Amino acid sequence: MAVYTEINDIELTDYLRQYDIGELHSIKGIAEGVENSNYLITTDNGPYILTLYEKRVEQEDLPFFLGLKEHLADQGFSCPRPIAMKSGETLGTLAGRPSAIISFLDGLSVSEPTVKHCSLVGSTLADMHGLAQDFTIHRKNALTLENWRPLFESCGDRIDEVQPGLNELISNELNFLEKNWPDTLTSGVIHADLFPDNVFFLKNQLSGFIDFYFACNDLLAYDLAICINAWCFDRKNSFQVEKSKALMQGYISKRVLSNAEFDALPILCRGSALRFLLTRLYDWLNVPPGALVVPKRPDEYIDKLRFHQGIDEAQSYGLKETDF
């Protein structure tokens, strides 16, 4: 949650003159996104999200993030659409920060995903992968295989305070992943952070994906592995095979999963579990004084990593190769 920058009526009214969306009716700072300042504004034309990009977002990445949402929305994909200024640009400047106005997406994130939700997430993820194929801007994943060891090292010597043996668990896993990572699978644009918080539903239908600020180019099947971790475990970290099956069935209903991608799922799930384990571990060990957000404990992803280490075959995720 975050509103870092205060903006007033005068600078906002001035800023809106660059757009063709009518006069301002209201503005509320909203508690959404940890990287940016977000406001819900309403104008003659209805509600919008106004985002000011704070320091944690690399300014050079903004054309990728805004361009991707525009590209997807242009093709009918349901995600927030950056609103173009009269100049045609979507990236502006407000209160000394890069800024954008984005369409308001109706919908609610679900706190307890069902099999049906998982199926819809799978099929919509495959849609997104397909529609992003001809998006021309590229962005390297800043949190993939090559980044995990430096991140691990930056966690320092307090790792075992979180759980005895954790340092060795991560060290061994890194060695394994660095030797075996399947880097020849199909690449494309992935969302890379498709947690239930970032998917909206409305009247039992999926109404859109939000928060593309980790999107990047990487293995498409890795995005599916992130979703298996994010959607297919219960609150006690028990794997729910029927949800994973629904997620994958949804996915393959819209995009063909190759045998190599399917076979790589266990290691991709291990990598995805390690990625979130490492970032949560780092944040847990480095809470700044006066932090607005209490970080999540890394334990959930220790459990998930251990679960995937015990998986020999991709069939354990609910589909057989004969299913597709």
Added chain:
Amino acid sequence: MAVYTEINDIELTDYLRQYDIGELHSIKGIAEGVENSNYLITTDNGPYILTLYEKRVEQEDLPFFLGLKEHLADQGFSCPRPIAMKSGETLGTLAGRPSAIISFLDGLSVSEPTVKHCSLVGSTLADMHGLAQDFTIHRKNALTLENWRPLFESCGDRIDEVQPGLNELISNELNFLEKNWPDTLTSGVIHADLFPDNVFFLKNQLSGFIDFYFACNDLLAYDLAICINAWCFDRKNSFQVEKSKALMQGYISKRVLSNAEFDALPILCRGSALRFLLTRLYDWLNVPPGALVVPKRPDEYIDKLRFHQGIDEAQSYGLKETDF
């Protein structure tokens, strides 16, 4: 700014079944109000504010706050209106906390009030004072004369760290106010916190008052004195007599100010300045670790108190007795 309590889609959807406002479309935690958790929700019927009352609000005061807004809205006054449940009640329970759904009020607070804004605030304040006359619930002001000395004492011995001589300034002022406070003036329901943040404007008209969580029964003219302090000084704490004149002209266009009320304005302004000086001083000296909000420095109200101490006659605020 505050969202203290997280609520999920399931409990909120359940909660909304008690109301007749359609199905939920979206929810955003908003950064408004420091005492409560506030959400902007939209349903089939449009936007609403959902408030969960956190510990700092006395639960026994809620019928006053909700009842007052309902009473005013019923008479056409523009303020957020508590939405009644099917049961007729406006106060519910959500996530273990008292809760209410309130209509969404369009408009923007102004960061640089003009003479015209001040005039509208004055006339609307007088409207409010008149319309609240037959509101039957009473609430004592918890931040009036008798509360200032205990609050001063609770600030401890670090007061002069803020400004040398401040302890003596406050002590002498308290002695003066306790001897001279004009407690025989007309009483009624006052807003008691009508800062520019709490007044919305839309297309150059005043669109409503918000945030009634300091409202109480006290001297009506004291509410006007609060507004003189809140609206009629510039950023350098210089008094702007033309704004004060407009505020008072607006007020007397809708409610007669007695000679006694008019003559009491200098002391009421001193009391109002001391009230905000003391709460800001207390908050400044008692910032909790990890606070979400950096408190405002008390200096602004030291300057304002000193200004009013130099005023002998109410005419200095811009009107003569012959004007009304």
